Amino acid sequence: MRQAERAIFDLRRGLPILVRDNGSTTLIQAVEGLDDKALAELQALGGSQPRLVLSSHRMAALGFGDTEQPAAVSLSPLPDSKGLHDLACMRDARLPDGARQAPAGKVDRAAIRLLSHALLVPAAVACDVAAAQAGRVEAEMANGNLLVVDADIALKLGAGGPGALNRISEARVPLAEAENSRFVLFREADGVHEHVAVVIGDPARWPEDVPVRLHSSCLTGDLFGSLRCDCGEQLRRGVAAINAQGGGVLLYLSQEGRGIGLANKLRAYGLQDEGLDTIDADQTIGFSKDERNFRVAHEMLEQLGVSRILLLTNNPGKVEALQRAGINVVARQAIYGEVTRQNQRYLATKAARHGHWLHELLDEQDEPSSQQPESLPAPEAAARN
Numbered sequence: 001m002r003q004a005e006r007a008i009f010d011l012r013r014g015l016p017i018l019v020r021d022n023g024s025t026t027l028i029q030a031v032e033g034l035d036d037k038a039l040a041e042l043q044a045l046g047g048s049q050p051r052l053v054l055s056s057h058r059m060a061a062l063g064f065g066d067t068e069q070p071a072a073v074s075l076s077p078l079p080d081s082k083g084l085h086d087l088a089c090m091r092d093a094r095l096p097d098g099a100r101q102a103p104a105g106k107v108d109r110a111a112i113r114l115l116s117h118a119l120l121v122p123a124a125v126a127c128d129v130a131a132a133q134a135g136r137v138e139a140e141m142a143n144g145n146l147l148v149v150d151a152d153i154a155l156k157l158g159a160g161g162p163g164a165l166n167r168i169s170e171a172r173v174p175l176a177e178a179e180n181s182r183f184v185l186f187r188e189a190d191g192v193h194e195h196v197a198v199v200i201g202d203p204a205r206w207p208e209d210v211p212v213r214l215h216s217s218c219l220t221g222d223l224f225g226s227l228r229c230d231c232g233e234q235l236r237r238g239v240a241a242i243n244a245q246g247g248g249v250l251l252y253l254s255q256e257g258r259g260i261g262l263a264n265k266l267r268a269y270g271l272q273d274e275g276l277d278t279i280d281a282d283q284t285i286g287f288s289k290d291e292r293n294f295r296v297a298h299e300m301l302e303q304l305g306v307s308r309i310l311l312l313t314n315n316p317g318k319v320e321a322l323q324r325a326g327i328n329v330v331a332r333q334a335i336y337g338e339v340t341r342q343n344q345r346y347l348a349t350k351a352a353r354h355g356h357w358l359h360e361l362l363d364e365q366d367e368p369s370s371q372q373p374e375s376l377p378a379p380e381a382a383a384r385n
């Protein structure tokens with residue numbers, strides 16, 4: 001796994017890596033940041049014609065909605081780096097005539113997993129290493145210039161498991177909305193992501209159903225008060241609501257842009273300014289409507305000894321994810337920000353296409369009535385219904 005985690009950094013630096021499966025080796029490089037020189041070097045090193053690997057979501061955006069897996073696209077002639085970039089993430093791009101697509105093999109799927117994990121546009125050039133080039137590629141590996149990753153291992157990236165999350169450091173951090181707060185920092189084993197549990201109040205005096213909020217990071221909203229979303233207000237109101245109920249935990253999760261990263265979120269904002277909604281914009285650059293995995297939240301709660309909770313959210317996906325992981329979500333409570341001219345469409349899309357419980361807020365813009373806890377059926381009962 002360490003090689004896969006290291007490979008993420010090379011991919012982010014615009015370097016090729018080698019993915020191996022059953023004796024075959026393939027050079028993989030991100031399309032994001034690729035220039036013509038790097039493309040020519042990749043081809044020369046591998047000694048074969050690269051293919052373009054695109055995620056299933058990008059294929060859907062290109063009009064091939066029936067692929068559930070990533071696809072490997074053979075292009076002849078191979079476009080230059082700008083042409084590849086357009087095919088990877090530009091809105092009006094079309095596959096050229098003569099492009100042949102096939103379901104991605106294991107190596108190609110591993111490439112997409114690595115790139116998504118690296119928070120890059122999930123599109124790769126993949127160049128199988130020709131027999132004549134094997135010696136040179138070996139030498140690059142031996143020199144430490146080329147990292148090699150096993151496809152099976154790369155495909156397990158992000159699957160987590162015990163020990164994946166380490167509790168690193170903590171301190172008292174009095175907050176305006178909750179003076180008695182501690183920040184507890186957790187680091188994922190991959191070294192990329194750090195998450196913070198804001199422990200509010202005295203755990204010994206917490207209510208039996210511990211008030212918990214899972215808050216995915218949003219630099220624009222949380223820090224700068226962007227009007228495009230409701231995150232900043234939800235964050236502060238979440239802390240205040242937990243404090244008012246006798247304390248609990250706010251998990252501040254490193255999942256910017258619903259897990260696509262800030263660079264991609266800003267790309268998606270550009271597409272929204274051209275008329276796409278938040279989900280179609282993410283799909284255009286190759287992502288699903290929500291790339292987050294709340295396993296990390298479950299692990300943090302477990303390490304904090306919290307198993308029975310009142311969840312502050314409007315997102316049914318969070319309730320389901322925690323219940324599936326074995327957390328007893330006894331009740332959930334709405335947590336609203338303000339509706340603004342700029343975030344109205346975003347919130348309406350979340351309600352209509354993500355199924356978020358926001359109708360009350362959007363219907364009665366001035367004073368939504370029930371930000372009170374509402375009980376949830378026990379998971380077994382919910383599953384029976």
Ligand SMILES: Nc1nc2c(ncn2[C@@H]2O[C@H](COP(=O)(O)OP(=O)(O)OP(=O)(O)O)[C@@H](O)[C@H]2O)c(=O)[nH]1
Nearest residue numbers: 214215216217218229255256257258278313314315
């Ligand atoms: N990709 C993408 N992410 C966005 C956009 N607007 C906000 N976000 C991100 O969406 C996430 C919002 O996360 P949360 O605060 O957990 O909200 P939620 O999933 O709506 O659930 P609740 O707030 O609990 O109801 C943050 O990571 C934001 O950065 C957008 O237009 N595109």
Ligand SMILES: [Zn+2]
Nearest residue numbers: 218221229231
């Ligand atoms: Zn936001």
